[in-house]
Amino acid sequence: MVYAWTQDLPIDAEFYGRITDALGDAPLDGLLLHLCVQNPAGGLRYIDVWESKEHCDRAFDERIHPAVDAAFGGARPPVEPTRDLLEVVDVRGAVTGVRA
Numbered sequence: 581m582v583y584a585w586t587q588d589l590p591i592d593a594e595f596y597g598r599i600t601d602a603l604g605d606a607p608l609d610g611l612l613l614h615l616c617v618q619n620p621a622g623g624l625r626y627i628d629v630w631e632s633k634e635h636c637d638r639a640f641d642e643r644i645h646p647a648v649d650a651a652f653g654g655a656r657p658p659v660e661p662t663r664d665l666l667e668v669v670d671v672r673g674a675v676t677g678v679r680a
Contacts, residue, residue, distance in 0.1 A: 610635020
């Protein structure tokens, strides 16, 4: 079942770049879409669409959290930003490796 969410983060594009550099270019298994945009209220907003919650959880455990830890210089903040779940009606298209 498709798993989608948004998440607002109090970081800037430079810090986001450190996270993506630590992640590398290898695809994340099960990721259908990751979109990072400026949040009108400040910081960044992620919009993620995954094949399943299990794919998402595994990617966070194995790749994303270690990359975030590296960007923070050892350990990320103790509280994960809130994810707002999205009710998916349809998913179409494919975007891979596009960077602004």
